[in-house]
Amino acid sequence: MKILVTGGTGFIGSHTCVELIESGHEVVIVDNLYNSSIEVLDNIEAISGVKPKFYKVDILDRPSLEEVFKENDFDAIIHFAGYKAVGESVSIPLTYYQNNISGSLNIYELMQKYHVDNIVFSSSATVYGDNFEVPFKEEYGQGDTTNPYGTTKKFNEIILTDFARANKDISVVNLRYFNPIGAHPSGLLGEDPEGTPNNLVPYIAKVATGELDHLRVFGDDYDTPDGTGVRDYIHVVDLAKAHLKAVEYATSHKGAEVINVGSGKGYSVLEVLKAYEAACGKKLPYKIYPRREGDIAVCYADTTKAKELLGFEVFRGIEDMCRDSYNYMIRHKK
Ligand code: NAD
Numbered sequence: 001m002k003i004l005v006t007g008g009t010g011f012i013g014s015h016t017c018v019e020l021i022e023s024g025h026e027v028v029i030v031d032n033l034y035n036s037s038i039e040v041l042d043n044i045e046a047i048s049g050v051k052p053k054f055y056k057v058d059i060l061d062r063p064s065l066e067e068v069f070k071e072n073d074f075d076a077i078i079h080f081a082g083y084k085a086v087g088e089s090v091s092i093p094l095t096y097y098q099n100n101i102s103g104s105l106n107i108y109e110l111m112q113k114y115h116v117d118n119i120v121f122s123s124s125a126t127v128y129g130d131n132f133e134v135p136f137k138e139e140y141g142q143g144d145t146t147n148p149y150g151t152t153k154k155f156n157e158i159i160l161t162d163f164a165r166a167n168k169d170i171s172v173v174n175l176r177y178f179n180p181i182g183a184h185p186s187g188l189l190g191e192d193p194e195g196t197p198n199n200l201v202p203y204i205a206k207v208a209t210g211e212l213d214h215l216r217v218f219g220d221d222y223d224t225p226d227g228t229g230v231r232d233y234i235h236v237v238d239l240a241k242a243h244l245k246a247v248e249y250a251t252s253h254k255g256a257e258v259i260n261v262g263s264g265k266g267y268s269v270l271e272v273l274k275a276y277e278a279a280c281g282k283k284l285p286y287k288i289y290p291r292r293e294g295d296i297a298v299c300y301a302d303t304t305k306a307k308e309l310l311g312f313e314v315f316r317g318i319e320d321m322c323r324d325s326y327n328y329m330i331r332h333k334k
């Protein structure tokens with residue numbers, strides 16, 4: 001298949017491009033490089049042997065985006081491009097709605113105009129909000145989101161579901177990711193955000209490399225075994241493989257589906273820290289801080305539907321995730 005990957009030089013997109021190429025698909029990337037770099041293309045090539053065709057295009061730039069659709073006959077789209085910082089979305093909500101909703105609408109309208117029938121969308125477990133019991137099941141629907149970023153994911157799921165309902169040829173897979181971490185085992189692809197990371201593992205990684213002096217543990221008084229927040233971490237390579245299965249599923253079914261992509265297992269902040277200490281071979285200092293606003297105590301997936309519809313299961317554990325993250329950090333720093 002010829003697959004358009006928006007946001008394909010980003011963290012999850014780049015790993016997905018590798019999996020798609022290694023399975024024989026042709027990949028075309030659209031990314032404005034807002035949160036990624038052009039060198040990622042060489043690294044995808046170093047791993048997979050193929051340098052994907054690349055357009056430095058902003059999905060908000062409708063005429064340039066349309067040129068991409070005119071020049072290529074796509075079988076499917078995997079739509080990663082978007083902003084993802086929860087805290088930032090609270091401060092600049094309109095920027096988030098503009099990029100994640102208006103940008104996505106450009107993709108969906110061009111999809112319709114150029115008869116591309118299949119799409120996989122990057123949604124998030126954040127759409128469950130604080131309303132439901134764990135493990136989160138797709139049949140719960142959507143909860144109350146607590147920030148504009150989460151609301152953009154919720155709206156995109158609704159827009160795509162309505163789109164598929166109105167167009168019998170359209171196939172949509174909304175993938176609800178839990179917490180993707182880790183890196184490609186080659187050390188060539190991974191995540192190393194600019195500035196102080198918001199997310200747990202990128203933060204721990206910078207404590208491990210000495211760039212930050214201690215981990216701030218946000219709350220130790222949750223109703224969890226050690227009092228710290230519990231999340232469902234998934235290795236980014238496993239998540240990338242889920243996209244391969246999802247895009248293949250999309251092309252052989254019609255209608256819209258929502259599918260969780262997680263491991264089904266929860267780890268606390270202190271458990272992740274311990275696993276990272278084992279991976280880097282040193283003690284990592286931490287201090288307890290107040291709870292972070294908007295955080296829930298526990299979040300993990302019911303993975304039954306991913307297994308049943310996609311035949312998807314994770315193969316990499318927390319040790320692999322921490323080892324590959326650290327390996328990327330030390331190679332990347334050189
Ligand atoms: P990322 O920031 O590494 O990748 C997103 C890519 O999209 C970047 O390369 C960025 O340059 C590009 N982009 C952003 N706006 C664009 C625009 N207007 N035009 C063209 N390109 C644009 O993020 P990621 O972690 O790889 O996440 C990918 C997707 O998955 C995002 O939609 C994100 O919201 C979603 N998601 C991520 C997580 C997570 O924890 N990483 C969890 C749930 C959902």
Ligand code: UFG
Pocket residue numbers: 084086124125126177178179198199200201203215216217218219228229230231269292295
């Ligand atoms: N945490 C800390 N210290 C930190 C960062 C995080 O203690 O410096 C804790 C949090 O309180 C939470 C856990 O580590 O208990 C995980 O936090 P992350 O920020 O890594 O991840 P979240 O679960 O808050 O959010 C992530 C993505 C969202 C996505 C959500 C659900 O950032 O985009 O998972 O998929 F919506």
